Amino acid sequence: MKRLLTTCVIVLAVSLTVAAQKGKPEKFSPERFQADLEQFITKEACLSAREAAKFFPVYKEMQAKQRAIFDRQRQLGKVKPADEKGCEEAIRQRDEYDLELKRIQQSYHDKFLSVLSASKLYDVLKAEDRFHRQMLRGWNRGKNHGQPQKKNDK
Numbered sequence: 001m002k003r004l005l006t007t008c009v010i011v012l013a014v015s016l017t018v019a020a021q022k023g024k025p026e027k028f029s030p031e032r033f034q035a036d037l038e039q040f041i042t043k044e045a046c047l048s049a050r051e052a053a054k055f056f057p058v059y060k061e062m063q064a065k066q067r068a069i070f071d072r073q074r075q076l077g078k079v080k081p082a083d084e085k086g087c088e089e090a091i092r093q094r095d096e097y098d099l100e101l102k103r104i105q106q107s108y109h110d111k112f113l114s115v116l117s118a119s120k121l122y123d124v125l126k127a128e129d130r131f132h133r134q135m136l137r138g139w140n141r142g143k144n145h146g147q148p149q150k151k152n153d154k
Contacts (some may be wrong), residue, residue: 044127
């Protein structure tokens, strides 16, 4: 659940963040974010070029499915329902979206295991979490222009 919450926060931050680079404000680039994420995961999990080439297309497929659900969650949260019944329905729908995200994640973990060893996948998942935490930390401090911190920059 913690991972899901972190992922939700990341998607929200990604959609709202403007990063500053080289003293000039630039809009957030989803392509750059994705490239940085892939580079970080590849390095941290010690993926070979062959492993990365097999893994990332499946990973992007999972992200696209998750993003669709995040979009529905965001729409659901835009307007508070007018009555108790509407609020209850919104809560139940939110719970269903959370469960759907977990089902997607679980099914893709199975797919990932068909292209990576369990120990490599474990390293990938840890690297992904670390990347997102470092990005949030950098955004919160206004540092790094959205770049993940190096291990010794804690």
